[in-house]
Amino acid sequence: MSQMEWNSMLPSLISLNEDLQKIQNEGISFDVRSGNFVADCVPYLTESKEIKAGILVFPMNMVDKIIKKPTEHTAFWVGGKPCEMDGTPIKGLGIAEMHNPLFDTIVSDYRFSCYPDNGMYPTYYDKILNYWRVITAPAVNTDPLACRELKKQKLIKPTDSKLVYWDINSSRAHIAGLTDMFKGMKVAIIGLGGTGSYILDFIAKLPLDEIHLFDSDIFKQHNAYRAPGAAPSQILERNITKVQYLSEVYRQMNEAIVPHPEDINPDNKDFLLGMDFIFLCIDNAAVRNEIAHFLIQNNKKFVNSGIGVSLRDGGLAGIIRVSFGEPNQYQHLNDAFDTTTEAGEEDLYRDNIQIAELNAFAAMESVFRWKQSLGFYQNSTITYDIEFVMNKNKIIYDDPTV
Numbered sequence: 001m002s003q004m005e006w007n008s009m010l011p012s013l014i015s016l017n018e019d020l021q022k023i024q025n026e027g028i029s030f031d032v033r034s035g036n037f038v039a040d041c042v043p044y045l046t047e048s049k050e051i052k053a054g055i056l057v058f059p060m061n062m063v064d065k066i067i068k069k070p071t072e073h074t075a076f077w078v079g080g081k082p083c084e085m086d087g088t089p090i091k092g093l094g095i096a097e098m099h100n101p102l103f104d105t106i107v108s109d110y111r112f113s114c115y116p117d118n119g120m121y122p123t124y125y126d127k128i129l130n131y132w133r134v135i136t137a138p139a140v141n142t143d144p145l146a147c148r149e150l151k152k153q154k155l156i157k158p159t160d161s162k163l164v165y166w167d168i169n170s171s172r173a174h175i176a177g178l179t180d181m182f183k184g185m186k187v188a189i190i191g192l193g194g195t196g197s198y199i200l201d202f203i204a205k206l207p208l209d210e211i212h213l214f215d216s217d218i219f220k221q222h223n224a225y226r227a228p229g230a231a232p233s234q235i236l237e238r239n240i241t242k243v244q245y246l247s248e249v250y251r252q253m254n255e256a257i258v259p260h261p262e263d264i265n266p267d268n269k270d271f272l273l274g275m276d277f278i279f280l281c282i283d284n285a286a287v288r289n290e291i292a293h294f295l296i297q298n299n300k301k302f303v304n305s306g307i308g309v310s311l312r313d314g315g316l317a318g319i320i321r322v323s324f325g326e327p328n329q330y331q332h333l334n335d336a337f338d339t340t341t342e343a344g345e346e347d348l349y350r351d352n353i354q355i356a357e358l359n360a361f362a363a364m365e366s367v368f369r370w371k372q373s374l375g376f377y378q379n380s381t382i383t384y385d386i387e388f389v390m391n392k393n394k395i396i397y398d399d400p401t402v
Contacts, residue, residue: 052077
């Protein structure tokens with residue numbers, strides 16, 4: 001079986017095997033490489049009493065994706081000799097030098113022979129946990145903070161995904177197969193204000209191939225109160241663009257994110273033709289209309305979102321609207337992109353009040369509708385326009401095909 005096949009199998013392996021789920025719950029970062037269980041970022045203490053990270057490897061006894069009981073007690077190690085706090089090798093590991101090819105270009109430095117009390121490990125969870133505790137104990141007792149930081153820096157990256165670490169949420173929920181539908185897809189978010197930044201927050205958790213961000217604006221103090229998370233004051237002092245700030249934050253989780261500190265214009269709009277989906281989240285009506293018509297002319301799938309909120313009688317009222325368009329289904333967008341709207345009304349989204357939870361609501365509906373169009377969520381009723389009327393607490397769904 002190729003490494004790519006092993007990688008694509010891992011989420012389902014985790015969902016099918018309690019041992020792997022329990023290992024994840026212990027906070028141990030691991031991978032499966034060519035049938036081997038691989039624990040990376042294993043902190044250990046060297047002879048010179050430095051804390052470093054090694055790799056623990058052993059073959060898995062598996063039949064038809066079901067992991068059976070371990071058939072041996074040994075393990076392979078890539079790294080230096082794990083030592084006690086006094087700098088002597090850990091005796092309980094039975095360390096023996098062995099240069100054995102494991103997978104890819106990885107070759108072991110040592111073989112460990114650590115017997116359990118009853119002579120054989122009953123489960124892989126017991127085996128992994130025992131080795132982990134024996135190897136890491138001296139390092140953890142020396143400097144627990146350094147060990148935690150080391151684990152953060154050395155997380156294993158799935159080789160067939162741009163996600164920096166494993167999506168264990170999908171495997172724990174047994175929906176890894178569904179999540180796989182996003183692999184290889186390219187999407188763009190145009191406008192990274194309140195709604196666009198929340199859309200990024202949602203889709204950054206997916207195994208997309210490319211996530212392109214377009215916005216030339218600087219990330220300012222008012223943006224911090226619309227965007228997800230808590231931007232430190234130092235970010236505001238840097239005077240950087242929204243896409244630069246957001247890419248720095250979210251690329252820590254997903255390396256598919258590509259920032260473009262520019263707006264979509266006649267010179268670069270053809271870039272959108274290579275996208276599988278576009279989220280349109282800009283507040284300039286004229287520019288929004290121009291981009292939307294370009295997408296319609298080229299049969300691109302996209303969603304437009306906007307918020308129209310104002311202060312009325314001492315409280316906030318208004319409408320959140322999300323409009324979805326796909327080939328052969330664009331006629332309902334005439335109202336959303338009406339270029340004849342009178343001045344003063346055409347930029348309803350631009351000058352109105354923006355509140356984080358309203359931006360998050362618009363983003364949620366946008367991402368939900370996109371996922372639903374792909375089959376991730378079931379769709380018994382076709383919905384292309386969604387409006388939330390705030391003061392009536394009412395959601396209106398419009399099916400233009402009826």
